[in-house]
Amino acid sequence: MLAGGLGTRLRPYTFLLPKPMLPVGPKPIMEHILDWLKKWGVDDVVVSTGYLGKMLQEYFGSGEDWGMNIAYATSPRPLGTAGQLKAAESKIKGRFVCVYGDQLLDFDLKEALEFHLRKKATATMVLMKYSTELKYGFMETDKEGRLTEWKEKPTISGYINVGCYIMEKSFLRFITPGRVYEMNDAFKEAKAAGARLYAVKVDGTFKDIGDRKSFRDANEIYTRNFKEGDGAGRS
16 A cells, blocks of 8 residues: 655645544544455555654554554655555555555455456456546647537547556566656556556446545545445445
């Protein structure tokens, strides 16, 4: 679990708390993620921390209260998503699931793992369908400049990366240690080297909690679901 971001877009909340400790309903984001991983049989977790990482260790400890084994790896400075993953390399034993610590997920992880194994992939990215309505109209013209079509606030849709990957440990060799490296940089390196990279499309829910609005939205969704009888408060 990558949990070392500074959370600048969530300030002032993150002046005192790291992003994974922000509460959604009665428990922090990271606890929701651990509950979801536990549901799919994940017992061993490595948390890559940075900013205010000691708060995570103090709250979750060894993971005993969740029936899990939690270890921690600390990066001395912000290294980007892939750089933070590389910082945890010594604690990773083999095939693993990589998730970001600032989101809520719910999908069939077993189905995604089976896809990864069938494809004999080095890394598999999890995708979900996403649609959004654009704020502006789109105009089309011909080569003479005549207006040919007016699309008022069209809806576009496609598949997005939800920040969850199934990886073989060998994928980590595509990340340069000690440098700021984002996950797309690592995937580009792996693709150039001919690694087996796949993406699996899943049905489920995904809520990225990257700014103050999304944080408020997540709590509103949790409250609404709880009132409707879904005690899990899924996103």
